[in-house]
Amino acid sequence: MTANTTKITPHFTIGELIASSTATRLHLANIPTPEALRRLLGTAEMLERVRSTLDAPVIITSGYRGPALNRAVGGVTSSDHMSGQAADIIAPRFGTPYQIAKTLAPLVSVLGIGQLILEGVKGKQWVHVSTRIPEKPSNRVITITDAGAQLGIQVLS
Template sequence: MGTVDLTTKLAANFSLGELVSSAKADSLGIDNTPPAAIVEQLRATAAMLQRIRDRLDRAVIVTSGYRCQALNRAVGGVTSSDHVQGQAADILVPGYGTPYDVAKALAPLVSMLGIGQLILEGVGGKRWVHVSTRVPDRPANRVITITDAGTQLGIQPVR
């Protein structure tokens, strides 16, 4: 896909490598190097993540950032995933609390922090927070919870 410097800082606390790193891609031999246009999108995503980090005053761990199409298919992502466009990251902030705690804290701040969409996800026993720079077409989908039981508006406790 070309050469990019994965050590490039996209924001004070986030590097390009952090937003494209994937153990799944490594294990499957998938090149998850983003094209230049996606790197520019990742800059905006990193800026959003930096605002989240600064607001929560805790380190933000990116568990999934950019995914090329092949990686997105391999992890079972939807074809319209914001991850493929470099506009999303799945995060954990263990120093702040559970994913529910993080999502509850961020929900009233989405506009201020430049979060287009905030999703508390709890699927298959795993929990994380999905943040995207893209604002969904339907305002009701801006802050949602997705679990094995389905999708609910707002941030709901995940059992």
């Protein structure tokens, strides 16, 4: 068993948290720093609470991103993905990203979610969860679409 397949929590591996098809395609190493690795454990623990709340498997579509990968995917330079504090998720057995976000929004503090973002951009939808609480409390639960950011969880068209 390699380190990437070893479970760091009951349902998540480090491999799931660092996997990236973009990194593979572009031959980018996506190896977390020791500090990011420590934070990834906290992110995985938060994801366990999310999984338990949803009572459904959670699929990580984007976890840790090193600087080169973050640039390649067009991530912001302040992205919590770069510090190991964020994951983009879906849970098809539970429901749509909108349904996931609506369920999690009132529970962010209980679940240890610092920021919850329902994202619907370029025809794709997912939920971004981070362990870091943003400086502005109003940015804690938001929706981001091609049209911009809105407070709270909004219906995606």
